[in-house]
Each structure stands twice: as structure tokens, then as C-alpha cells.
Amino acid sequence: MAPKQPQASLFQVYLRLRPPMTLKHNESDRFLNVEPPEASQEETEIVTPATTHITLQPPNDLRKRAVERFGFTKVFEETASQLDVFHDTGMEPIIRGVLKENRDGLVATLGVTGSGKSHTILGSKIERGMTQMALDVIFRSLEPTIKNEDGSITPVMLASLAAADASEAQLFSAQTFLEAVYGEPTGRTSRAQTPMSPSRANTPMTVRSPHTLDTPQGSPIRQPRTPGSSLPIPRSRPGSPRKVDLPTSPTAHRAGLGQISTEYSEWITPGFSTPIPYTHSNFVESQSAKPRLYVLKEPAPALNFPRRHVRDRPSALPRLPDMGHLTVDMDANADCVVLVSMYEVYNDRIFDLLSPAIASGQGTMSRGNNQKERRRPLLFKPTEGSPDRKLVAGLRKIACSSYEDALAILDVGLTERKVTGTGSNSVSSRSHGFFSLEVKKRTYSKRTGEHSWTGNALTVVDLAGSERARTAKTAGATLAEAGKINESLMYLGQCLQMQSNIQDGMKTALVPYRQCKLTELLFSNSFPSPHQMSRGQYPQKAIMIVTADPLGDFNATSQILRYSALAREVTVPRIPSISESILSASSHRSVSGCTSPNMDLTEELERATAEIKRLTRDCHGLAVKLAEEEIARADVETRLRAAEERCLTIEQDVREECWAEMDEKTEEERRRWQKAWDEQLGRNDEHIDKKVELVSRGFQIFEDSGSSERIEELEQENDQLRRKLAALEREMHCQSPTRKQRPKNATPTQSDFLNRERVTENAPQQMEQLKPMFAPKNATPARSNLLSRESDIENALQRMDQLKLTDTMFAPPSPKTSPVKKTRKMGTRKWDLGPEDQI
Numbered sequence: 001m002a003p004k005q006p007q008a009s010l011f012q013v014y015l016r017l018r019p020p021m022t023l024k025h026n027e028s029d030r031f032l033n034v035e036p037p038e039a040s041q042e043e044t045e046i047v048t049p050a051t052t053h054i055t056l057q058p059p060n061d062l063r064k065r066a067v068e069r070f071g072f073t074k075v076f077e078e079t080a081s082q083l084d085v086f087h088d089t090g091m092e093p094i095i096r097g098v099l100k101e102n103r104d105g106l107v108a109t110l111g112v113t114g115s116g117k118s119h120t121i122l123g124s125k126i127e128r129g130m131t132q133m134a135l136d137v138i139f140r141s142l143e144p145t146i147k148n149e150d151g152s153i154t155p156v157m158l159a160s161l162a163a164a165d166a167s168e169a170q171l172f173s174a175q176t177f178l179e180a181v182y183g184e185p186t187g188r189t190s191r192a193q194t195p196m197s198p199s200r201a202n203t204p205m206t207v208r209s210p211h212t213l214d215t216p217q218g219s220p221i222r223q224p225r226t227p228g229s230s231l232p233i234p235r236s237r238p239g240s241p242r243k244v245d246l247p248t249s250p251t252a253h254r255a256g257l258g259q260i261s262t263e264y265s266e267w268i269t270p271g272f273s274t275p276i277p278y279t280h281s282n283f284v285e286s287q288s289a290k291p292r293l294y295v296l297k298e299p300a301p302a303l304n305f306p307r308r309h310v311r312d313r314p315s316a317l318p319r320l321p322d323m324g325h326l327t328v329d330m331d332a333n334a335d336c337v338v339l340v341s342m343y344e345v346y347n348d349r350i351f352d353l354l355s356p357a358i359a360s361g362q363g364t365m366s367r368g369n370n371q372k373e374r375r376r377p378l379l380f381k382p383t384e385g386s387p388d389r390k391l392v393a394g395l396r397k398i399a400c401s402s403y404e405d406a407l408a409i410l411d412v413g414l415t416e417r418k419v420t421g422t423g424s425n426s427v428s429s430r431s432h433g434f435f436s437l438e439v440k441k442r443t444y445s446k447r448t449g450e451h452s453w454t455g456n457a458l459t460v461v462d463l464a465g466s467e468r469a470r471t472a473k474t475a476g477a478t479l480a481e482a483g484k485i486n487e488s489l490m491y492l493g494q495c496l497q498m499q500s501n502i503q504d505g506m507k508t509a510l511v512p513y514r515q516c517k518l519t520e521l522l523f524s525n526s527f528p529s530p531h532q533m534s535r536g537q538y539p540q541k542a543i544m545i546v547t548a549d550p551l552g553d554f555n556a557t558s559q560i561l562r563y564s565a566l567a568r569e570v571t572v573p574r575i576p577s578i579s580e581s582i583l584s585a586s587s588h589r590s591v592s593g594c595t596s597p598n599m600d601l602t603e604e605l606e607r608a609t610a611e612i613k614r615l616t617r618d619c620h621g622l623a624v625k626l627a628e629e630e631i632a633r634a635d636v637e638t639r640l641r642a643a644e645e646r647c648l649t650i651e652q653d654v655r656e657e658c659w660a661e662m663d664e665k666t667e668e669e670r671r672r673w674q675k676a677w678d679e680q681l682g683r684n685d686e687h688i689d690k691k692v693e694l695v696s697r698g699f700q701i702f703e704d705s706g707s708s709e710r711i712e713e714l715e716q717e718n719d720q721l722r723r724k725l726a727a728l729e730r731e732m733h734c735q736s737p738t739r740k741q742r743p744k745n746a747t748p749t750q751s752d753f754l755n756r757e758r759v760t761e762n763a764p765q766q767m768e769q770l771k772p773m774f775a776p777k778n779a780t781p782a783r784s785n786l787l788s789r790e791s792d793i794e795n796a797l798q799r800m801d802q803l804k805l806t807d808t809m810f811a812p813p814s815p816k817t818s819p820v821k822k823t824r825k826m827g828t829r830k831w832d833l834g835p836e837d838q839i
């Protein structure tokens with residue numbers, strides 16, 4: 001069984017064994033054994049044999065289980081040093097690919113928690129890891145390409161890089177960034193010394209193209225804070241924006257800089273603690289201006305960072321293993337810039353490690369679980385500048401010109417990365433950490449006369465370790481984190497298993513990498529897009545260093561090895577059965593000829609032995625099959641557990657979504673009902689208004705026309721009565737005393753007449769009293785006061801009824817009714833019974 005050819009896989013997979021942490025350990029606990037290398041002889045030379053295989057021996061209590069054999073590109077035993085790993089994993093060709101061959105590089109570590117992933121990638125206090133060694137080689141190789149004497153990145157370079165950046169990144173120079181983080185100029189002792197000046201914290205917003213700058217007069221148009229510049233920077237009160245009188249020149253005016261200057265001054269805050277980043281959207285190349293200008297288009301979020309304590313002195317950092325012997329020859333005429341960015345995948349979301357969450361009014365937020373929640377996750381997506389290749393959009397990228405700068409940035413990012421103490425590791429990584437180093441080269445096109453930036457990236461990935469809850473003794477949020485970590489590693493395992501089926505010129509579509517962010521980040525860009533191919537880009541070189549502790553957790557380690565190994569074989573150890581031993585003993589005796597009483601018996605025994613041998617072989621085959629089935633079952637069980645966890649998460653998400661949707665619907669319904677209710681109330685108001693108006697109009701008619709007529713009528717009646725009274729008096733004088741008694745239904749007495757007269761006289765006054773009640777609608781002061789209005793109407797009607805009574809009292813006997821009364825009665829019936837539109 002040989003491991004797959006490296007070029008046939010997306011990753012070359014190496015295994016590194018961790019040395020035991022204590023001298024006192026029980027060798028019998030060891031479940032992982034390295035197989036001695038097989039010496040291979042090629043046609044002409046003898047190739048140094050490499051250790052490529054290990055066997056996984058189940059611990060004592062699991063003796064019956066099969067022995068698994070795994071093949072890797074190379075196995076590093078416990079004694080292997082960091083330098084051995086660096087050389088033998090092919091880090092040098094990977095760096096060469098990034099610097100010279102137009103090829104991206106990826107280095108990742110995978111393993112159970114505490115197996116030595118971070119140690120391999122990031123080293124320890126006394127030893128450097130793969131990242132530091134790679135950085136050292138890269139900066140040593142790039143030394144001839146750094147033109148400025150002080151090694152600093154010019155604003156022009158940053159501006160042009162920002163203009164060419166396709167990932168919507170925010171660019172800062174290392175000095176600006178580190179000053180913002182540590183609040184002090186960072187002293188440099190490297191070969192590429194960069195003086196720290198406050199001016200660098202706020203680079204000018206408009207910069208000229210390099211060839212203009214390189215001339216003696218070629219300083220940027222406006223450098224508000226360059227030491228020695230004549231620009232006056234007035235001190236202002238803390239908290240208030242600082243106004244700066246910016247010089248304007250005819251050139252600046254032509255380029256629209258006068259306005260930019262004003263905007264810029266509004267943006268400056270005291271102490272210059274919030275420098276503004278260079279971003280693609282901020283800087284656009286002014287097409288019209290010659291020589292080229294990078295013009296600030298709009299303000300972008302400023303650089304805010306919780307202040308840290310003074311960082312470690314660069315001299316205190318480990319310098320071993322020394323990489324002085326290794327450099328990649330670079331073209332001295334090239335112009336290169338290194339951009340460093342760091343991000344982590346935590347709970348399947350991407351967070352920038354160089355843009356930490358900031359609690360209001362204090363420094364760094366506590367490193368609790370809420371920290372990630374409050375940060376804005378970034379998207380991994382195709383961008384406007386890179387439509388056919390996904391990128392992590394919106395990262396902070398720091399332009400570094402020296403090894404020390406890059407290390408300082410690495411340190412800032414690592415402090416932000418989520419780590420927790422667990423039962424398995426006191427500083428266990430709880431997220432998958434990505435450290436990306438882009439080497440940008442400026443190229444000049446003779447055809448267009450334009451400068452552009454091209455480059456490749458080396459990405460170093462420190463994966464979080466898989467762990468078993470029981471061993472790690474995790475609970476609550478940490479347990480949930482572990483669930484997410486295990487799930488993403490399971491998807492990674494599926495992708496790695498698939499890779500063995502993929503051949504050269506392969507299709508990434510076969511790898512199910514879209515299942516989680518981690519696999520998307522690791523596999524999406526394994527192959528250049530057709531557009532990139534046309535520009536000479538090669539497929540990336542990737543290595544995976546699997547770490548394992550031979551004395552650690554057997555189940556977790558065997559699972560990781562199954563996922564990652566390039567080749568796997570299952571064997572079942574042959575344990576001689578009792579019958580076999582007896583038979584071999586008897587055959588031995590028969591061969592030696594000591595006792596052979598019966599030839600027949602001997603033959604039969606031989607036949608039986610042959611049969612037993614055959615059965616034993618069959619048995620062994622079945623045992624192997626059983627072992628394979630057991631492994632497969634264990635695998636499926638793990639997947640099932642992961643799927644169940646995923647189901648739970650999905651269920652929770654769906655429940656939350658449903659709740660949100662239901663809330664939204666309920667609110668929508670409430671708003672609809674509220675609207676209908678309001679409309680109904682409006683209609684009622686209108687209806688009542690109409691009624692009131694109608695009543696008012698009716699009474700007005702009554703008051704205007706009826707009252708005077710009635711008075712006239714009453715006066716006439718009064719006259720008639722007076723006349724009758726006079727006639728009766730005359731008659732009375734002529735009558736005899738015996739006829740004095742008046743019949744019951746006779747004509748009214750004088751007092752009756754006087755009463756009637758009084759009522760008639762009072763009628764106009766009563767009408768006057770009624771007037772305000774029946775005044776026109778407009779005159780009613782509180783129109784909306786429905787209840788009082790209705791009670792008014794009621795009173796009015798009662799008064800009318802009283803009036804009606806008195807009327808009927810004096811009404812002439814004729815049956816005809818007054819037209820006014822008729823109108824009112826009809827109206828009332830109409831209001832109560834008739835349809836609304838007829839009212």
C-alpha cells in the first residue's frame with residue numbers, strides 16, 4: 001500500500017507525532033507505532049527511505065478490534081525538530097511558489113486537541129514555528145526589493161494598493177496600526193529600520209503617482225502632519241474636531257482637493273488616534289489628472305483599537321531555528337509590498353482578528369462568548385474586483401516592510417483569537433485561525449504605460465482541535481463551540497477523503513466543500529479560475545500537517561487519521577487457536593516419527609488440519625470484514641451525531657425564524673385591524689356629524705319660520721278668545737242667577753284664559769331659550785364631544801315635546817298638523833330606519 005502520488009491530491013498530508021509531556025509514562029499505553037521505512041531503489045540511485053506508515057494498535061481493552069495501517073507523505077517522529085518539519089514538508093518550494101512562480105500556498109494543521117498543532121504552526125517561547133520561519137525567509141528574500149532606505153511603505157504605495165485591491169479591504173501601514181494598538185511609536189531593530197513619526201499615523205489623503213514622488217520636488221501635494229512641514233496644526237479642546245487650515249494650490253484645486261481638504265479637516269480628532277484607512281472605495285485613480293493622483297472619494301471608518309500594554313521587545317522573541325541559510329533569489333528591480341491579514345472561523349462565521357470589538361468607554365471587551373456575537377462577521381464572496389474568485393471581503397490588511405512588523409501584527413491577531421482552558425489543553429484554540437500573507441508585486445505594462453499590482457498569498461491555518469466532551473470536560477458554551485469545531489472538522493474529513501478520488505486536472509466540484517465556512521475557505525480557491533489561468537496563475541500548493549499524540553485519546557486520534565491519511569489498510573492480528581496449536585503439535589510429532597500408531601488416523605488428522613486451516617483463513621477474512629464494518633459503523637455513528645447536532649441547530653434556527661415570522665404577521669394583522677377600527681370610528685363620527693347637522697337644520701327651520709307664524713296664530717287665537725270672553729261676559733250680564741252653574745265641558749273659565757295668555761306670552765321666551773340648542777352646527781364649540789351633543793339633542797327633543805304638549809293644548813280642533821312638525825317626525829324616522837345615503 002503506497003500513499004497517493006502527491007500531485008494527485010489537493011493536499012500533501014504529513015503526520016507529526018508529539019513527544020510525551022512527562023518523562024514518566026507507560027509505554028504500554030502507546031497505541032501508535034511507526035513502521036520502519038521500506039528502502040526503495042530507483043533506477044540509478046538509492047533514495048533515502050522515508051517513514052510513511054504507522055499502525056494504530058487498539059488499547060488492551062479493545063484487543064479484538066482490527067489493527068489499522070495508515071499511509072502519509074511522510075511521518076515525523078517525536079524527535080523531529082521544527083526545522084526538520086519546515087524542510088521536509090516542502091515549505092521552501094511553497095514560499096518560492098508565492099514569491100516567484102505565481103502560485104498560492106497553504107499550510108494547515110489538523111489534529112486532536114493538545115496534539116501540537118499550534119506548536120508546529122506558531123512555535124513556543126523558545127522555538128519558532130512554521131509561520132515565523134516562513135516570514136523570516138520571505139522578508140530576507142524581499143530585502144533587495146525594498147527601495148526606501150528606512151524600509152517604510154509610502155502613502156503612494158498604500159493608495160495605489162488600495163485602488164487595486166479587490167477584497168474591499170482597509171489598508172494601513174504597520175506603523176500606523178501598531179501606534180494605534182500600543183499607543184506609542186514602535187522601536188525597530190530590524191535590518192529594515194522604519195522611523196516612527198506621528199505623521200505616519202495619518203498619511204495624506206491625496207497622493208501622487210510614484211514617478212512624481214521620486215523627483216526631488218515630488219513630495220505629495222499635501223502632507224498635513226509631516227515633521228518640518230510649514231503646516232500649522234492648532235491644538236483644540238479635547239473631544240472637539242480639530243480644524244486644520246490646509247494649504248491649497250492651483251494643482252490641488254484642479255484635482256478637486258480644496259473640497260477634500262475641508263472634509264479631511266472635519267475628520268481629524270485630537271491626538272490623531274483614529275487614522276483613516278486606505279480602501280478601494282476611498283481611493284480612486286483620477287483618470288483626468290496627469291500625473292496620476294489618487295483622490296479620496298469619501299470618508300471611511302477610522303482605525304479604532306483598544307489600547308494594549310507595551311508589546312514584547314523584538315529581541316525577546318525566539319530567533320531559532322535560524323533561517324539565515326535560506327533565501328529565494330528575487331529580482332532587485334521588483335517593487336514588493338507584504339500585506340498581512342488575520343481572521344478566524346468561529347461558530348461557522350468569519351471574524352477579522354485585526355478589527356476587534358470595542359466596548360464603549362473601555363478597552364478590549366472581555367473575552368467571553370459575547371465577544372464574537374458583537375463583532376460583525378465578514379463574508380466570503382466574489383467581489384466587484386474579483387467576480388470569479390471568492391475572497392474574505394472587508395478585512396483589515398496591514399502593509400509590513402519587515403519581519404518584526406509582521407510578527408507584531410501576528411501577535412496582535414493571536415491575542416484576539418479565541419482560546420480557552422479545557423481538560424485536554426490549558427490554552428485550547430476555540431476557532432480556526434487564518435494568517436494570510438500577500439506578497440504584492442508592482443508590474444509595469446509597456447503597452448499601456450500603467451503600473452498594476454499582482455501577487456500571491458501564503459495562508460497559514462491553525463485549525464481548532466477535535467475533542468471529546470468527556471475528555472475535555474467542557475460544558476455550556478464551550479461544549480457548543482466544541483460541537484461546531486467537530487462538525488466543521490468532520491466536513492473537512494469528508495473533503496479530504498474525496499480528494500483521494502480526484503486526479504490531476506481535476507474538478508473541485510467533486511469535493512463537498514460548500515458545507516461549512518472552513519472547507520469553503522480551504523478548498524474554494526484550490527484551483528485558479530479560467531481568468532486567472534489566462535494570466536499565468538498556477539494551482540495552489542497545499543500541505544496538511546496532521547499532529548497526533550501516541551499516548552493520547554485513541555478514538556479521537558483514529559478518527560482524525562482515518563479522515564486525513566492518504567492510504568488506509570485494515571488487518572486483524574492472527575491469534576493461534578487452541579485446535580491449531582494441538583494440530584501443529586501432533587503434526588510435529590508425526591513428522592518426527594516418534595509415535596504413528598495408525599496411518600489412517602494420521603491421514604484423517606491431516607485432512608482435518610487442512611480443513612481447519614481453510615476455516616481459519618475464512619475466519620480471518622471475516623474478521624477483517626467485521627473490523628472494517630465496525631470502523632465504518634463508528635464513522636457513521638460520528639456522522640450521525642454530527643447530523644443530529646446540525647438538526648438541532650437547524651431546528652432552533654427554524655423555530656426562531658418561525659417566531660420572528662409569526663410576530664411579524666401578528667403585528668401586520670394588528671395594524672390591519674387598527675386601521676379598520678380607525679376607519680370605522682371615522683365613519684361613525686362622520687355619520688353622527690351628519691345627523692347633528694340635520695337636526696340643527698331641522699330646528700333652524702322650526703325656529704326661523706314656525707315660531708313667528710305660531711306667535712301670529714296664537715295672537716289671533718288670543719284675539720278670538722278675548723272677543724269670545726267679551727261676548728260671554730255680555731251674555732252673562734243678561735242671564736238669570738239660576739243658570740249660573742257651568743256645565744263640565746263648557747267653555748273655559750277666565751283663569752284658563754289667563755293661563756293660556758301667559759303661556760302664549762312665554763312662548764317667544766321659550767323659543768329664545770331653545771335657540772342656542774338648535775343653533776347651526778358650525779356654532780357648536782366642541783363638535784367632537786359626541787355625548788354632550790347627543791344629550792343636548794335629547795334635551796331639545798324633550799323641550800320640543802313639552803312645547804308640543806302646550807301646542808296641542810291650545811291647538812285648534814282641526815286635525816291638520818303644522819308642516820314643521822311633520823318634517824321633524826319624518827326626519828327622525830328616517831335617521832333611525834332609512835339607509836344612510838338617504839339621510
Ligand SMILES: Nc1ncnc2c1ncn2[C@@H]1O[C@H](COP(=O)(O)OP(=O)(O)OP(=O)(O)O)[C@@H](O)[C@H]1O
Pocket residue numbers: 017018019111112113114115116117118119120124425427428429463464465466547
Ligand atoms: N513537538 C513538540 N515538542 C514539544 N512540545 C510540544 C510539541 N507539540 C506540542 N507540544 C506541547 O504540547 C502542548 C499542547 O500543544 P498545542 O497547544 O500546540 O496543541 P494544539 O493541538 O494546538 O491544541 P488545541 O487544538 O487545543 O489548540 C503545548 O504545551 C506544546 O508546547
